[in-house]
Amino acid sequence: MLVSQHQCVGALVVQEESILLGLRSSTRAFYPNVWDIFGGHVEPGEQPEQTLVRELHEELGITAVRWKHVETLRLAQDDHGEIHLEIYLLLEWSGIPVNQQPDEHAIIQWFRIGQAKQLPLADPSYPEIFTRALQQ
Secondary structure, three states, X not given: OOOOEEEEEEEEEEEOOEEEEEEEOOOOOOOOOOEEOEEEEOOOOOOHXXXXXXXXXXXXXXXXXXXXXXXXXXXEOHHHOEEEEEEEEEEEEEOOOOOOOOOOEEEEEEEEHHHHOOOOEXXXXXXXXXXXXXXX
16 A cells, blocks of 8 residues: 655744744644644645745745754654654744734634643644754
8 A cells, every 4th residue: 555645844933932833723624623833735846944934924924034953753644644744943033923824723822832732732742842842
């Protein structure tokens, strides 16, 4: 059986010990009504870093200036193959984050890291990833 792989990127947008998360819309096919980091699918011909910049601009209206790779998650998606999620810590950006795609995220909100870890999150590994990323 051939398993399809999808490459995605996600950004940890952190400022003063708070992280910006989006509540995925209830109409989303995958992970509805949970809090998630921002990002999306790598398009054909794109490098992950290009996707990171594009997605942050599309979703939040910010321009990623500087970032570092944190880790790669491999997520099984039942009948939909496997997702490779490249997670980046955004170190510098320009602009003020605004929810530019309410069809994707019902709301966006800053949370203290301790609060974020208690939320219903898109992936159970996020709390550990938040901690590790902020210790780097």
